[in-house]
Amino acid sequence: MTPNPIADRAAKSGVFALIATCTIWGLSSIYYKQLAHVPPIEVLAHRTLWSLVFFLVILLLQRRLGTLREGLRGRRQIATIGFAALMISANWFGFIWAVGAGHATEASLGYYIFPLVAVLLGRLVFGESLAPLQWAAVALAALAVAGLTWGLGVAPWISFMLSITFGLYGLVKKSLNLGPVVSVAAEVLLLAPVAIAVLWLAHSGRISGGGAFGGNLHDTVMLMLSGPLTGVPLMLFSFAARRVRMSTVGVVQYINPTLQFLVATLLFAEVFTLWHAMAFPVIWLALALYSYANISRERASKAALRAATSGISST
Structure with a gap:
């Protein structure tokens, strides 16, 4: 196959952008830890409103504000975006709360098991087939979570909440024919009235410890x-x-949950028990099997496509 320098450069720039993305996400716990003294619901409200401002500015610069209006047409579309907004808002809140409350390790576990939750949702909702290695990965993840639950005496509810809400968010996004900037802008736009109400309650003293905005420059x-x-x-x-x-x-x-895990254990010095030490390697093994199965499937499908193409061209 003849090398394509343009495609190679695009792929390399894409990989660098992907690494940068996952690094920002993975280190974001350090950022939100600095706001641990602010009520999580208030931090969430600000994240929602300032995200809306950011996306509106981007769409304005791109002269695409009209696409936001088009994206919010029709009851079904609005309902779908509204459900996505609830899921991502719950996910953001859970992460902010977990970091501030000293449960960043459990948060990282949630994002580790999210791909496996997504696999199960794809199987249950869309009837997607699973390779034997993918089933083995899901079984190993379930074993790890069960062992952690038994050892700690309580289920890792934070991990469940983060992985399930993000999984449902990804599931409903599959039915939205909108670009990522437009769709998230629409989601935070629907959440904006609730965020404004939360900030009003915070600044009026009805949320304990609220009203951080304007209190100090930091x-x-x-x-x-x-x-x-x-x-x-x-x-x-x-x-x-x-x-x-x-x-x-x-x-x-x-890279994202791995950085979260390292920050939680090394920088935040969160408690890492023997049960965590047994569960996390099993999760990592499950993810290795899952990734290998995905790569093998993609290579097999490409090989089949090449064979079919060469067969057509030779006739």
Whole structure:
């Protein structure tokens, strides 16, 4: 096959963008830890509103504000976007709360098991077939979570919540024929009235410890920058997804929970028990099997496509 320098450069730039995306996501816990003294619901409200401002500015610069209006036409479309908004809002809140409350390790576990939750949702909702190695990966993940639950005496509810809400978010996004910037802008636009109500309650003293915005320069700037912190990696991810193979996306995305895990254990010095030490390697093995199965499937499908193409061209 003749090398394509343009395609190679696009792929390399896509990989760099993907690594940057996952690095930002993986280190974002350090950012939100600086806001641990602010009520999580208030941080979520600011993240929602400043994300909306960020995306509106981007769409305005791209002269695509009209696409946002088109995306919110029709009850079914609005209902779908509304459900996606609820799922991503719950996911954001769970992550912000977990980091502030000293449960960043459980948060990283949630994002580790998310791909396996997505596999199960694809099987249950769309009837997607699973390779034997994928079933083995799901079984290993279930074994790890069961062992962790038994050892700690309580289920890792934070991990479940984060993986399931993000899985359902991804599931419903498959039915939306909107670009990532437009769809997330529409989601935070629907959430904006609730966010404004939360901030009004916080600044009126009805939320304990609330009203951080404007109290000091540090908190004010940090809350405002939560918008770009949300928007920039999303745009980088969109750029990368169009230029690299899905198997590459699947493997590189584990940078995110790995960095979260390292930050939680090394920087935040969270408790890492023997049960965690047994469960995490099993999860990592499950993800290795899952990634290998995905790469093998992609290679097999490409080989079949090449064989079919060569067969047609030879006739």
